[in-house]
Amino acid sequence: MSVIDIPTSHPRYQSLMSREKIVEGLHTKVVTESGLIAHGRGESLDYFLGEATASFGRAAARAAVARLLVSRHPVLSVNGNAAALVPEALVELSEVTGALLEVNLFYRTPGREEAVEAALRQAGAKTVLGVGSDASATIDELQHARRIVSPRGILIADTVFVPLEDGDRTEALVKLGKSVITVDLNPLSRTARKSHITIVDNILRALPAMVDEARALKGKPEAELRALADAWDNHAGLAEALRYMADRLLVLAKEV
Numbered sequence: 001m002s003v004i005d006i007p008t009s010h011p012r013y014q015s016l017m018s019r020e021k022i023v024e025g026l027h028t029k030v031v032t033e034s035g036l037i038a039h040g041r042g043e044s045l046d047y048f049l050g051e052a053t054a055s056f057g058r059a060a061a062r063a064a065v066a067r068l069l070v071s072r073h074p075v076l077s078v079n080g081n082a083a084a085l086v087p088e089a090l091v092e093l094s095e096v097t098g099a100l101l102e103v104n105l106f107y108r109t110p111g112r113e114e115a116v117e118a119a120l121r122q123a124g125a126k127t128v129l130g131v132g133s134d135a136s137a138t139i140d141e142l143q144h145a146r147r148i149v150s151p152r153g154i155l156i157a158d159t160v161f162v163p164l165e166d167g168d169r170t171e172a173l174v175k176l177g178k179s180v181i182t183v184d185l186n187p188l189s190r191t192a193r194k195s196h197i198t199i200v201d202n203i204l205r206a207l208p209a210m211v212d213e214a215r216a217l218k219g220k221p222e223a224e225l226r227a228l229a230d231a232w233d234n235h236a237g238l239a240e241a242l243r244y245m246a247d248r249l250l251v252l253a254k255e256v
């Protein structure tokens, strides 16, 4: 079944559409094979959430946006899956919060960073960091291609948003003293546990929610935004996500 054949009334419409976008991304070099596997891991966990944003997901999105709004140099780090799934929302979030967009890839194969940049530009991005000669700085804590960052972006950022990230990079960014925000459907991943603010939700829902929150919070007093971001307790948020999933499964077990 191709994208055009999926009726919007199909019970798994959103899920099927997201798979189509990921597969399309594979053909345009935006997504890698391991990106397909990561997407599958995410989708399976989304079943546990009931494929809907829970209250802790929305609250994390609000705290995350507050952090972006009070940061001096916030950066949105974009990988292949994020660019394939939510390019427009990433551009919108960048515009509303003033955070810069930077391509940052686990697998920096020839032509790939340009493909991710093209996806963002097609979605309306005017400036995209981390591509070609702009990717000229390195983070010593990391190995190989993942070390490469933009000297105008992640290198000097105080806050980095790394949706669907792997644990090693997250840990390195935290060690460098940066404030780290992520979106991850897996509350048990190292990224979810190491980040300062983890939005346990599907990126397809989390990014539009962040854009909404950013519009609502923009212009609020800085002290209020800072208090909102500082009040976020990530361990409590992850514990709540796990309890929510467990409780939901127990209820569902009675119904099957």
Ligand code: ATP
Pocket: 038, 039, 040, 041, 042, 043, 045, 164, 165, 166, 167, 168, 183, 184, 185, 186, 188, 189, 190, 191, 192, 201, 202, 203, 204
């Ligand atoms: P870690 O290294 O952090 O322990 P990992 O090895 O799973 O975890 P990656 O594969 O780089 O690291 O991370 C991808 C993460 O993104 C996974 O935790 C996966 O569940 C999550 N994920 C995949 N698709 C989505 C999505 N659409 N929305 C939110 N999270 C997603």
